[in-house]
Amino acid sequence: MANFDTELDATGLNCPLPILRAKKTLGTMTSGQVLHIIATDPGSVKDFDSFAKQTGNTLLESGEEGGKFSFLIKKA
């Protein structure tokens, strides 16, 4: 997993919490910083893809790690 500036543990949280928490956390970060999110909600895979598309933040990486879903989002 590449470098990241902040990590958000969204395990055990279901829609829409992973996205909402991510938005909140991104709000505290500066442009260009990378947020690493860990989630267990399978719906979050598509959600983060859509989130990135619609908010202009870049989804750098989306994958599965040890049974959990992992995302890297760069703040626009």
Added chain:
Amino acid sequence: MSQKKLAIIATKGTLDWAYPPFILASTAAALGYETQIFFTFYGLQLLRKKLDLQVTSLGNPAMPMPMPVPVLMQALPGMQSFMTMMMKNKMKQKGVASLEELRDLCIEAEVKFIACQMTVDLFDFSHSDFIDGLEFGGAATFFEFAGESDICLYI
């Protein structure tokens, strides 16, 4: 790209119907939409300071149940509270946010809540029953926003 607008009209007040407006509004806000919810009729129950929303399978044949229960049994005293408790437990077990949490997230995301004054008058509610920060208005007030919205949902 100009900001998109989402308008929601929330008319129902049971536990199962409370989730859609708050989830849609909070998600839209997370995606950058300007969002407003107009609470009218039973939707006002979602704005109470202390939420005590119920759900029942009675009249709701679509509700999945762990085992089939005859309709007459569903109407027995205590059944509604029991089913509400089961639903809430299931939500907690599956990591679904509580309504209070979702409502707070909406407020934090600056989703505007408008409460229907006519309904307040109709059912003799008082403003103090409801959470702070509400705007009270009528349909015309809401149409100012709804008329410009990209998405308008009736829930």
